[in-house]
Amino acid sequence: MRLQGKKALITGGNSGIGLATAKLFIDEGAEVAITGRNQQTLDEAVAFLGHKAHGFRLEITDSGARKQVFQQISGKLGKLDIVFANAGVPGNTPAGSTSEDLFRQVIDTNLTSVFFTVEDSLPYVQDGASIVLNGSVIGTLGQPGYAAYAATKAGVRALARSLAADLSPRGIRVNVVAPGATKTPIWSRNASRSEEQVSGLEAQLSRIIPLGRMGEAEEIAKAVLFLASDDSSYIQGVELFVDGGLTGTPFGGAASRG
Numbered sequence: 001m002r003l004q005g006k007k008a009l010i011t012g013g014n015s016g017i018g019l020a021t022a023k024l025f026i027d028e029g030a031e032v033a034i035t036g037r038n039q040q041t042l043d044e045a046v047a048f049l050g051h052k053a054h055g056f057r058l059e060i061t062d063s064g065a066r067k068q069v070f071q072q073i074s075g076k077l078g079k080l081d082i083v084f085a086n087a088g089v090p091g092n093t094p095a096g097s098t099s100e101d102l103f104r105q106v107i108d109t110n111l112t113s114v115f116f117t118v119e120d121s122l123p124y125v126q127d128g129a130s131i132v133l134n135g136s137v138i139g140t141l142g143q144p145g146y147a148a149y150a151a152t153k154a155g156v157r158a159l160a161r162s163l164a165a166d167l168s169p170r171g172i173r174v175n176v177v178a179p180g181a182t183k184t185p186i187w188s189r190n191a192s193r194s195e196e197q198v199s200g201l202e203a204q205l206s207r208i209i210p211l212g213r214m215g216e217a218e219e220i221a222k223a224v225l226f227l228a229s230d231d232s233s234y235i236q237g238v239e240l241f242v243d244g245g246l247t248g249t250p251f252g253g254a255a256s257r258g
């Protein structure tokens with residue numbers, strides 16, 4: 001049990017990577033507070049995770065609500081050993097047809113709120129804690145239609161490095177997990193994308209990814225567990241890619257082998 005007795009906060013813990021991570025953390029002995037917007041999936045997640053999970057409804061961009069909920073979480077769990085700032089949205093912001101409102105919304109959710117998730121949880125975080133931010137391969141690879149998302153995820157890497165410098169005196173580690181294409185509900189959140197289009201996209205991506213498939217949320221969770229636990233006790237300010245090789249060897253997939 002690598003997280004025996006540890007207390008963790010996971011934003012966006014009612015879906016996808018956050019939910020898989022909450023499950024793994026609990027299996028490893030932690031007590032976990034998860035946040036999300038959707039009350040129904042939040043309730044379902046807590047029912048699935050069992051008595052060591054606590055659900056809190058939270059719109060992560062709402063500063064007042066964030067401060068209040070984090071205080072409630074600390075009241076319930078005590079001091080936190082782990083914070084996984086995971087909540088995020090994809091956002092489609094192609095050049096030529098993107099509104100400022102949408103651009104700002106993506107930045108607000110994926111970048112500003114990630115910084116303030118750390119900032120507002122700090123009063124409740126133990127010295128020696130581990131903070132993990134959820135990045136993305138898109139913060140490194142150019143992809144059409146994702147300028148705002150890419151900027152947020154590159155920003156998350158930069159945040160982690162500065163935060164690691166700020167928080168090292170307290171022994172707090174700050175690292176980034178950077179998933180590649182991973183099978184979660186994020187792919188079908190775009191209402192204009194049909195089920196066939198989602199599976200077509202998966203087939204297309206699988207030809208580009210060196211390991212020939214998309215990742216599972218549980219595979220990302222294992223990397224988060226590593227960064228959250230003492231197994232990574234001397235790792236500070238890194239970005240750990242969990243992407244089937246896409247960033248390391250972008251021409252390693254079947255599509256490039258002919």
Ligand SMILES: NC(=O)c1ccc[n+]([C@@H]2O[C@H](COP(=O)([O-])OP(=O)(O)OC[C@H]3O[C@@H](n4cnc5c(N)ncnc54)[C@H](OP(=O)(O)O)[C@@H]3O)[C@@H](O)[C@H]2O)c1
Binds near residue numbers: 090
């Ligand atoms: N799946 C991938 O291929 C992939 C690849 C690279 C990086 N990532 C990153 O992984 C993280 C998790 O994504 P996922 O794939 O697990 O997607 P997901 O299943 O869609 O989960 C996203 C989570 O974020 C929460 N969230 C989004 N906007 C929020 C807001 N404004 N306020 C509060 N909560 C909010 C959602 O809560 P509700 O459901 O309640 O709205 C949900 O719990 C994201 O940061 C994403 O960028 C994913």
